[in-house]
Amino acid sequence: MIYILSGVAKSGKSYIAEKLLKEYSISSFSTDYLMMSLARANPELGIDPDADDAEVADQLEPYLYEMIHSMVENNKTYLFEGVHFNPNFAKKLNQDFKGKLKFLYLGYADVEVEEKVAELAKYEGSIENRWYKHYSHQQMIELIQYLKLVSNYLRDESLNGDINYIEVEDIEKQADFIIHQLID
Secondary structure, eight states: OOOEEEEEESSSHHHHHHHHHHHHOOOEEEHHHHHHHHHHHHHGGOOTTTTHHHHHHHHHHHHHHHHHHHHHHHHOOOESSSSOOHHHHHHHOOOOHHTTTTEEEOOOTTOOOHHHHHHHHHTTTSOOOOTTOOOOHHHHHHHHHHHHHHHHHHHHHHTTTTTTTEEOOHHHHHHHHHHHHHHO
């Protein structure tokens, strides 16, 4: 089975991936690594790690598709984790590999902006990819407001397809629920 854990940035995807590895021995692959390797190794592709996640997701789609296709052919159990699965791509994967993958979006459409900013500050020492570390408080507010909009979009799109969406309020408290929604 191929598990795909996607959704908005800083919703807890990497945290869940680590728990899946520890508790279920399910290995994971972060799509950020694919993005960075392609951007660095082949600049002609025009992949900009600082571009909008949806734009980069479109660029990564053929590579992710074939990775997943190869793993399905070889009957692997694996988790893909990252923001690089746009809803149309998720629907295509579900259609092409029916019964071979499970998909879940995480988001935080309903979170209070200041609470999310405070949460990210609280856990800054344990967050692996803090690309926003140079942001001012105002920039963080604007970032979270934007990510709430993306979360709303993903939630709405998930209602129109075979994709589950979970509103993340407290990743530590919800981790077991999220894991069971993904792998059961």
